[in-house]
Amino acid sequence: MTSQGLRASPEGIRAAKTALTDKTWSQHKLAIALGITRQPVSKFFAGESVSRSCFVQICQQLGLSWQKVAGLRENVAFEVTTKTQIKGTDLDTLVQEVRQKRQEKIQDQCNTLQMLDISQTVQLIDIYTNTNVLEEIVSLQWQEISDLLKDLKSESGFNQLGGYNRQRRSPGLEAVLRHSKLMVLGKPGSGKTIFLQYLAIECNKGDFQPNRIATFIRMKEFAEDVKNDSEFNLLNYIIQDFLNCGVEKESTKTLLTEGKLLILLDGLDEVPAEKAEQLTIEIRRITQTFYKNKFVISCRIASQKYRFQGFTEVELEDFDQGQIEVFAKNWFVGVALKSKEDGEAIGNLFINQLHLPENQHIRELAVTPLLLHLICLVFQVKNQFPVNPAKLYEQALNILLVRWDEVRGIKRDRVAYKLTLASKKKLLFQLAAITFEQKKYFFEQENILQLIADYLEPIQNLNSDVTQCQLDNEALLKAIEVQNGLLVERARGIYSFSHLTFQEYFTARKIVENYQDYDCNNLVNHLTEKRWRQVFLLTISMLPNANEILQLMKQKVDFLLADDERLQYFLTWLHQKSSSVSSSHKAAGIRAFYLVRVERSSCICSRHHAFVYTYGYDLECALVGNITFNAELVLDEFLFSTVACIHDLDFAFEHTINDALDHAHALVIAFDKAIEVVVDLKFKQVLQQLKKQLPKIDSNPEQFRDWWKAKSKIWGEQLRDMLIKYRHIGYDWQFSEQQKELLRKYYYSNKLLVDCLNIAADVTPIVRQEIEETLLLAIADIEKLRNSSNIR
Template sequence: MISQGLRASPEGIRAAKTALTDKTWSQHKLATALGITRQPVSKFFAGESISRSCFVQICQQLGLSWQKVAGLPEDVAFEVTTKAQFKGADLDTLVREVHQKRQDKIQDQCNILQILDIAHTVQLMDIYTNINVLEEITSLQWREISDLLKDFKSESDFNQLGGYKCQRRLPGLEAVLRHSKLMVLGKPGSGKTTFLQYLAIECNKGELQVNRIVAFIRVKEFAEDAKSDSELNLLNYISQEFLSCGVEQESTKILLAEGKLLILLDGLDEVPAKKADEVTREIRRFTQTFYKNKFVISCRIAAQKYRFQGFTEVEVADFDQEQVEVFAKNWFVAVGLKSREDEEARGNLFINQLHLPENQHIRELAITPLLLHLICLVFQVKDEFPLNRAKLYEQALNILLVRWDEVRGIKRDRIADNLTLGIKKKLLFQLATITFEQEYYFFEQERILQLIADSLKPLQIDNEAVMKAIEVENGLLVERAQGIYSFSHLTFQEYFTARKIVESYPNYALNNLVSHITEKRWCQVFLLTVSMLPNANEILQLMKQKIDLLVASDERLQYFLTWLHQKSSSVSTRNKAAGVRAFYLVCVERSCCDRDNAFVYTSGYDLECALVGNIAFDPDLVLDEFLFSTIACINELDFAFEHALNDALDNVYALLIAFDKAIDLVVDPKLKQVLQKLKKQLPKIDSNPEKFRDWWQAKGKAWGEQLRDMLIKYRNIGYNWQFNEQQKELLQQYYDVNKLLVDCLNSAVCVTPIVRQEIEETLLLAIADIENVRNSCING
């Protein structure tokens, strides 16, 4: 038999009085909000019995569990309220009927994506990429900056710092199956909403939680649709949603009471501040009342303040390489307007170009789905990445600062009227520049608050609120551990630093920037600065002067550069002189006698390629290429035999092939005769490998010296330069900064032809030769 009334327990009355005080309400105001007389409210607080409906309404308005206030076990309470209404009914049949009625609505609500800057709609399942989650929330971990920097060997490690790559990555779907109440946290654009929509579609198809019916609720819309606090009622909201699909309210209540719903609450962070507390209380009350259901809530990680009882929190992980590739392939097919075959080919081209070394900084942004979408969008225009990366980064910045919220109709609460978008950008540029110059990739909260205070001192704004806004709303600052922050992407820190330099020009002394020219971590700042300056003449000339002075005082290196000029000038070629000098510089490195201490570490002819594109291999260059290769093989063979390596014979065959090709290309009859004679001295490798080994160990060194002497005599190559360690280090720096200079020259939007010509003609020259070139230009 069902009780006709309920009374509050002593503990329940105390909880109710506390809740009333928190709201700063009187009993009269509570009655007015509920639209009932004062009498049942007075009886409620006196512990007297009142009708069940009034009792439940009062508790809901106070954000309390009515079962707990009444001192009833929740399981018993559900049985009392539902079984009488549902006596003898077939619950499974009801689930199937309601599922069928809801199917079209969920499909319409969740399977259509309106993607940023794409005019047509896209089916979610055509583009969706499975996400992973981290079971340990990064920002909750107690770490020191030294812990975060432990694995930091180069800038490419930035996104794997602080043990992030060691954390266990759990498939998002597995986390949903494992936990009945799940809070999915993530940075802006990390794919939280898309994930919840995917869950809704999978449940709707019967692939996930087959015995449950899905309810997808955008928390922002739930808050907006409520005209007053009393209307912030999830039970009514879901009932109305189901009613629109032909499901009676009583059926909805039965399904909720029996735990037959998968309830997805998306975007908790999008609720306006004035309603945030009430919405949070309603979600807490609802999830405790209807605890048998399965819940997934999404929220930006920095915005999550209240921790809901019984909920497991996970963090959406950045995309890994495989996920980036899957997303990109799906994206071009789903978004592109050409045939599937053409778009698949474009997706493969995108992936191939993305993995090129020069696109490392774009790859860094691609780990965030929203930014990966932007990168695909930009690539789609010309089937290549833009040469001017600054424009891409500016678009990414505007998306995170403004457009991502705009397209979804989200209006964040303003911290202050005088904190404009322009001021916010300038603040970011200032923070990035100060921290980057001091080589701080991570900084404690106190430090960043002080920097904000210094930058915004005239505005008198809450500094912590500003920091949280940048973190929560824009995702440009990320809490990497308790109280330790960094920029979300190192690319942004570099870009903001460059923007600060450009916006401060000409007051900013470019010599300050040029003083960092040999520091590799500054390379991107140089490239971005040059690409954004209205006139790049001054900085390019300062860079060239600094580079030339780098090796000016070392006589041995000046002699080497003089030889480099003489040798390059002696060959017949269609290539630019500087490109040929770069070619011979790399050839010398590759034929260096000291295998372990080569002075230029480069994966290819990247400097000469930057100068002339793909270098045209004229006969002289091809011949010298094979001769240098022969010398390199000799050095490898010496090393292999000395250390008894198994691949020694491979080096013998490589030597013979390179030497034969060189002999075939020689035009000078005297040199050809000398080389052929040297070739005949080599024993036959195929007949007796051991005999060749013995001969090489006895006579190989002398044979190699003879070859070098002949190459010096006839081709002016083959020198053993014997640079010391300091000289090798200087040459490495010299090569790297010349490559940087050429890259800057190629990326500069505005540089006069005269300055460009002077820099190109004097690259990789000794100081004396530079003066000669300049004098000849003046006299000419």
């Protein structure tokens, strides 16, 4: 028979709200402190009926008499509940006594972390970052590859799949509160163990599930500690654990029977296969016998052969940008052992650099806590990210393949055949290279199994040991998924690499390891495809000598515009104009300067689609860094800006854009700056006369608008004529759409070539000189230069 519920009187609600305000708590925080969901708290403050036990807990937490809040006479309430209260008081006392006895054990067991490549222990509370969970398991979703491709934002990697954003998610603590039996799944290094340790610590302090006692059991240690099948008993294991803390056996059984334990079973996937079935039976037995307790089990996402009745499964979500920032700031204080001031300063530097466009691929790996720890380790050496990230990716690969299990003493089950670490890597490289070449970011299970079979067949023929084994391609696929997390099931039967960064890196490794027999033209043919950018950079950075491939890239770039006379004429002008400027910078850098300014100051492209500009990848900066002060370049910069403002203003007036006059002000500012820095007196006078023709903007905006519509075309042509006459700029090139597209590809390819040249490990001086000196030149000018004495 269930006890009748209670409801707060109006006076009781007012008293409760006052108490809540005095504690500066929200209803949500009160629910967390009680270890209950928010629903009964909301019903309590709404004057609705809630269970008697829950009502009493809320009042006690607020420091109020539950009888008074309910509007009951003290003596009546006592008569009705005396028996229950005495029993409850005794049980609560027992909980507090046992928690006190186990306090040091839980602190020692769960409050310290031994982090990878860190010699000292780290306090969990110093590094812990609040974790969210997905309430639907990603790999169980029924989706097509076309659905995943719609959601894929390749510039952000697989971790930003839009489909994830549509899933229900909640804070991990709330999920534990809502479900009495919870299975927490996650990829390798996603923070499952730390999450369970955090639950234990918070419960131990009384801040989470205050009416329960934490019990943290590593499944691997349990399986190792039992000497024979007769000892394979979780109940006895818990009883013995409590006995070691001075808790009598009968007390432990009472607590289990009354549901007063928070039982945390960590690392179900880490148990050897020969003991897995026995352990599964044991877990089912204890969770069904002592069902009143709260259970949380952690396991790797791909090990879902473990299913337990009554358990809700959730998946640990990757870190978002906010969580990455919190973790990093904590890391540089708690792990790097910097002072709080210095650690936070380095943490801010880390975050700022991580958000730079060139670190996008490192940022993609940072969503996995284990890899984020590695990235922090690498960053702290020089307070910057490596120029060549290939070594970082190789470390990440080795951690996921071997080291993460090694440092924790975990021996995974051997698959049904013998594959060395080198062979497993080569398999990954081949899978990545084939699928990336085919433009496949997601692949059906049968396709990936066929690729695995194709890889294993020659190994089977060459290796007698392997031949004698039963080759199971599906077992190998599952092993890579479970043990290493490098392949991930994104939906039922659909796989991808865990990070787009890894697929690109493995593709580059495949090219490098087979470079002697590799036709470099296969890679160079992808020069204008932006999705190949990282593969080019990684390949060049790992090659011991990149001369051949860089020369092929340069040849490919030069011939992109070779068949178009107008574009060749444009490049000839670019060379002539740049050569007329006296500067200490490289000639190619000056050519890049003018190429960019022509684009920004003209109608070469459709609005909002620049033909050369790619955010974060400016060619001139790649060639010469920031161009130092040069009078001619500064003047031309302002003149080009003036012409660009003319086009912006034309567009704004034509489309009746509200901020049109802002473009007019920008035009005047750029024009004034140009007049201010011009040295040629005749040219200065011409510019001043043109400036006088412009009506005042602020005094009469309508007059300016009317003037612009009537006379701006003639005024602009006059300005262009003067720019051509005095500065050899201002031409209206009138390129076709096809020519614009060619120029976009040309600029992008030159930028990629320069980036590859700068990251290459070893390039002979002659090859470097030839490439740098012939950048952004017409074919005829390249031939002239090659026939001169400057380069061979």
